[in-house]
Amino acid sequence: MKTRRLLLLVLAVFSLLGVFTAGPGPATAATPDNNAIAAKYAKNPQLGAAITPLRCGLAQGGCYRGYRNGSIYWSPGTGAHMAVGAILGRWGSLNWERGFLGYPTTDESCTLAGSGCVQKYQGGRMYWQRSAGANPVKGGIGARWDQMGAEHGVLGYPISGENCTLVSGGCVQNFQGGYVYWQPSVGSHSVHGAIGAKWVQMGYERSPLGYPTSEEQCGGSPLSCVQYFQGGTINWPTFAGVSVNPYAGSTGVVVNKRRPNSPINQTPPDLAWVGSQLMRSEASWQYSQLVAGASAAGVALTPVSGFRSYDTQVGLYNSYVSQYGQAVADTISARPGYSEHQTGLVMDIGNPNGACSLQACFENTPAGQFAANNAWRYGFIIRYPWGQDWTTGYTYEPWHLRYIGVRTATDMHNRGYQTLEQYFGLAAAPSY
Known part of the structure; x- marks a missing residue:
């Protein structure tokens, strides 16, 4: 009985000293997670004083500690990384480590074009730039954006997250210079410039053209560009105006004295x-x-x-x-x-x-x-x-x-x- 009382007294004293803390899970002063977070903090004193105790028991066995100017997160699969500023706030709005991004896998890097910043996560990346704010990129849309030159390309920085409430299971993300669309049957493609403006004016993916099925293709002299969509093409000879050519079978098909039905004796199936x-x-x-x-x-x-x-x-x-x-x-x-x-x-x-x-x-x-x-x-x-x-x-x-x-x-x-x-x-x- 005396031994049990002594143990309870020791636990109470440790609790008052902060060796054990309340939170999502247990924490001790001698665990790998605490050592990693402490080591990370030692190299980044700009985080300021700690404002929370070490908290563990997060998703994937993770831990974090909050500081006056940010936080440090750790998980067995990612190690310890800082999260600060606008990127931290946006990550929080997406449900922290429980969201699609998961844990950070790098610290924030602020050496991008236009004084932009990026932080990598398990499920994607978060970008910040003063005029664009903080927004994530991931998956097929992120891959297409990378192919377009990422923030250095014609699209610039993301100015929104993904919106996946479009017709036929489609998604879109807005960028400074245009859009990237993804739909299961066509993959991901960007729309921008004069061709993109015409497609937007017609009603986006709900127009007779549907989703883009290719990137804008330009060539020739004088320069001429074309982009393919589910229901037709948009052409832009740079020396003339933009024109739309809906495919046969599209609700936008144009039949007149110079544009016959195709095939000429066709009968619609529906x-x-x-x-x-x-x-x-x-x-x-x-x-x-x-x-x-x-x-x-x-x-x-x-x-x-x-x-x-x-x-x-x-x-x-x-x-x-x-x-x-x-x-x-x-x-x-x-x-x-x-x-x-x-x-x-x-x-x-x-x-x-x-x-x-x-x-x-x-x-x-x-x-x-x-x-x-x-x-x-x-x-x-x-x-x-x-x-x-x-x-x-x-x-x-x-x-x-x-x-x-x-x-x-x-x-x-x-x-x-x-x-x-x-x-x-x-x-x-x-x-x-």
């Missing part, structure tokens, strides 16, 4: 019924929302003509040629293979009573007025607007709605673009 007509599935769903919106406003719309096959267009075009001659037929009907209807992204609409069906006076009917004022809200544009024959090659068709996606249609509306040719920076197509 057609769905809209009443008695067919459209591609995404377009058909948005058309149903358009009809519902019109109905809520007291306006009835009816589908008149949706998808047309190559063979159907042959018959229709030939009938117009027989009736009006080829010169007139070419202003009111597409030649086979050159019809937007063949994309499955078009619906000619009308009034249920047939008023002004497929005539210019349709614009003054309830259905025509609703479409003119609201189609963009549902991802549609009036593809052949008034006074744009010289661009589109067709006379005014207020009934001809083309699905282009809500983001793109909204951007076109807000920025005052009337035709896809103008919006994408493509050549006018008044004739074949």
